[in-house]
Amino acid sequence: xxxxxxxxxxxxxxxxxxxxxxxxxxxFGERGYAGVSATDVARGAGVARGLVNHYFGTKKxxxxxVIRVMLTVPGMAVAGLPGDDLPSRVDAITTWFLDVVSRHSxxxxxxxxxxxxxxxxxxxxxxxxxxxxxxxxxxAAVWRPASPPALQAMARAYVGLAVxxxxxxxxxxxxxxxxxxxxxxxxLLTMVEQVFPDA
Amino acid sequence: xxxxxxxxxxxxxxxxxxxxxxxxxxxFGERGYAGVSATDVARGAGVARGLVNHYFGTKKxxxxxVIRVMLTVPGMAVAGLPGDDLPSRVDAITTWFLDVVSRHSxxxxxxxxxxxxxxxxxxxxxxxxxxxxxxxxxxAAVWRPASPPALQAMARAYVGLAVxxxxxxxxxxxxxxxxxxxxxxxxLLTMVEQVFPDA
DNA sequence: CGGCCTTGTTGGCAAGCCGTCAACAAGCCG
DNA sequence: CGGCTTGTTGACGGCTTGCCAACAAGGCCG
Numbered sequence: 001x002x003x004x005x006x007x008x009x010x011x012x013x014x015x016x017x018x019x020x021x022x023x024x025x026x027x028f029g030e031r032g033y034a035g036v037s038a039t040d041v042a043r044g045a046g047v048a049r050g051l052v053n054h055y056f057g058t059k060k061x062x063x064x065x066v067i068r069v070m071l072t073v074p075g076m077a078v079a080g081l082p083g084d085d086l087p088s089r090v091d092a093i094t095t096w097f098l099d100v101v102s103r104h105s106x107x108x109x110x111x112x113x114x115x116x117x118x119x120x121x122x123x124x125x126x127x128x129x130x131x132x133x134x135x136x137x138x139x140a141a142v143w144r145p146a147s148p149p150a151l152q153a154m155a156r157a158y159v160g161l162a163v164x165x166x167x168x169x170x171x172x173x174x175x176x177x178x179x180x181x182x183x184x185x186x187x188l189l190t191m192v193e194q195v196f197p198d199a
Numbered sequence: 200x201x202x203x204x205x206x207x208x209x210x211x212x213x214x215x216x217x218x219x220x221x222x223x224x225x226x227f228g229e230r231g232y233a234g235v236s237a238t239d240v241a242r243g244a245g246v247a248r249g250l251v252n253h254y255f256g257t258k259k260x261x262x263x264x265v266i267r268v269m270l271t272v273p274g275m276a277v278a279g280l281p282g283d284d285l286p287s288r289v290d291a292i293t294t295w296f297l298d299v300v301s302r303h304s305x306x307x308x309x310x311x312x313x314x315x316x317x318x319x320x321x322x323x324x325x326x327x328x329x330x331x332x333x334x335x336x337x338x339a340a341v342w343r344p345a346s347p348p349a350l351q352a353m354a355r356a357y358v359g360l361a362v363x364x365x366x367x368x369x370x371x372x373x374x375x376x377x378x379x380x381x382x383x384x385x386x387l388l389t390m391v392e393q394v395f396p397d398a
Numbered sequence: 399c400g401g402c403c404t405t406g407t408t409g410g411c412a413a414g415c416c417g418t419c420a421a422c423a424a425g426c427c428g
Numbered sequence: 429c430g431g432c433t434t435g436t437t438g439a440c441g442g443c444t445t446g447c448c449a450a451c452a453a454g455g456c457c458g
Contacts (some may be wrong), residue, residue, distance in 0.1 A: 001218055007427060010435050012425050032318030034233075046439045053417060110318075118312060119231035152366040153374050154382055160363025161386075165356040174352040183394050187360075190389040195382050209406050209453050234445060247408045252446060 006138045017055045019066060028066045029107055038062075048081045050175055064122055070111040071130040075141055086142065087189065093141040097134075097162060098177060105170045134159045142192050150199040154191060161187060216254045219244045220264060228306055232321055236253075248264045269310040270329035272299055285341065286388065292340040293384045294360055296333075296361060297376060333358045342392050349398040353390060362387060371377045 011019070027036040038059050042049040056062040063196045101109055114127055135155035141145055146192040147155075151184055175183075210218070226235040237258050241248040254259035300308055311329060322385040331394075332355035338346055346354075361383055368374045 006457065008424075013435075015284075016435080030416070035318070038417095039415075043311065049416090050438075051436060054436080057417090081293060098425080114312070119309075149373050150378060153371065154364075154378075157360060157364040157367055160366075161360035162354060164359025164363075165353075167359075168352040168356055171351065174348050178351075179398060182397060183356065184388050185291070186387050187395045190385050191382065194385045195378075198381065199325065199380060206454075207407065212406080215406080236448095248445090249409075249447080250407060256446090258445070351406080351440075 001073070007098075014046075016051070019020055020047065020052060020055060020060075021069070022146050024062055024066050025069055025107075027112065028063060029070065033063055052157070060120070062125060067111045067123065068105040069128055070127065073108055082169070084125050086192065090185050090189050090192070093138055094181055094188065097138070098166070100182060101162075102170065102177075109163070109166060109170060113167070130185050131156050136161075138188070142188065143196060148199065151196055154195065154199070157192060158188060212254070213234050215246075215250070219246065219251060220261075220268070223261055223265050224306075227262060228269065228309065241338060259319070259321070263325060264324055266310045266322065269306040270325065272303055272307055285391065287340050289384050289388050289391070291335055293380055294386065295372055296337070296383070297365070297380060300361075301369065301376075304365075308362070308365060308369060312366070330355050330358050333361075337387070341387065347398065350395055353373060353394065353398070357387060357390060366388055 012063050020041065024036075024041050024073055027040055027044060030036075038052050039049050039117040041062070045052075052059075052062065056065060112127060112130060114123065118124065118127075132152075135152060135158070138158060139151065143151065165175070165180050169177060169180045208329060217330070219240065223235075223240050226239055226243060229235075237251050240246050241251050244251075251258075251261065309328060331351075334351060334357070336358060338350065342350065360388040364374070364379050364382055368379045370378060
């Protein structure tokens with residue numbers, strides 16, 4: 001699609017960059033980091049391979065940009081807006097999380113599990129930031145703001161649980177949404193009531 | 200170490216294979232999949248690069264063998280041997296899990312988080328098997344045997360929580376072992392008592 | 399004890415990928 | 429229409445991987 005090797009055309013840098021990036025997002029999302037070469041991205045964009053390096057530098061830099069896009073969820077920063085009692089807020093944040101993940105399942109859930117080259121410091125940093133954002137949203141919804149590092153760590157661990165549970169639901173299809181909701185809300189409630197106060 | 204380019208010596212296939220594999224485990228464990236080339240492994244073993252392919256085929260095949268080694272924990276299959284009440288068994292299995300992980304932290308914990316090329320079907324399969332083994336051990340210790348698929352899925356999700364929590368303890372160093380223990384045991388108890396019965 | 403023969407081992411070949419850079423040309427401007 | 433800015437190209441060097449024919453280490457047999 002759109003590989004048409006027409007006569008070369010000049011685009012404004014922003015437009016060309018955006019075009020290449022969209023192709024890269026699609027390809028990396030489908031085949032992972034090692035599964036796609038810079039030549040593939042260039043061919044998909046109908047462009048010389050050197051242009052990819054010109055706009056994004058290293059292939060790893062391009063990949064960083066891609067997972068940054070995939071992990072940037074529109075409403076991830078907007079915390080839940082509950083004012084009721086604790087169980088209600090736990091229920092609300094769980095519903096919100098499952099909505100967001102299911103909507104962007106193919107990209108967010110795949111990228112958060114390091115869909116490519118984990119172990120690389122830069123990649124891990126980007127993923128850690130996304131986990132931090134999700135953990136902060138959860139923590140802000142069910143606990144008082146400005147939490148100590150230990151609580152933030154526990155919130156990150158809870159996000160790990162949420163991601164693993166969501167995978168069983170969306171990728172493996174062995175859990176229903178109701179089961180996932182029950183598991184996550186019950187676990188979060190336990191943590192808030194029994195574990196967090198000790199830290 | 201042991202790079203000594205002495206006169207070439209013939210080893211029995213099993214010995215040579217074992218030697219190369221041990222070098223590969225060390226290197227891949229240190230620098231990840233993309234960070235080490237077949238030439239590095241060959242040089243580390245004092246051997247021609249072609250021999251690595253001769254014994255292990257593809258570089259990915261060698262990597263699969265490596266993570267299979269790193270994820271094979273001696274006592275992972277031996278389930279806990281508790282006969283007391285539920286809280287005691289939860290506490291015992293938690294202690295056992297933390298002991299195992301802390302002892303093999305550098306390898307097991309790193310490999311279970313897909314320390315290289317996640318997204319690859321074969322690699323994911325090996326990791327999934329390791330998670331299944333851990334989940335089965337946990338489930339067998341705190342629940343009746345022969346659990347339905349949904350419960351196994353929940354146990355895998357719990358392993359995801361355990362891995363994420365252990366990382367906050369062993370890699371980030373922001374949680375103490377006592378905090379990790381409290382979080383994991385409380386969460387598991389909640390799941391067993393409130394979530395599992397509904398499935 | 400010397401030659402042979404199995405087979406563990408080597409080195410090089412071809413293909414592919416990546417980062418870089420000088421050269422080219424598209425399209426605006428005078 | 430000619431020049432000039434700059435988006436774009438194609439190729440070069442270096443590196444990696446899988447493969448394979450050739451080599452030789454070391455046991456075996458006469």
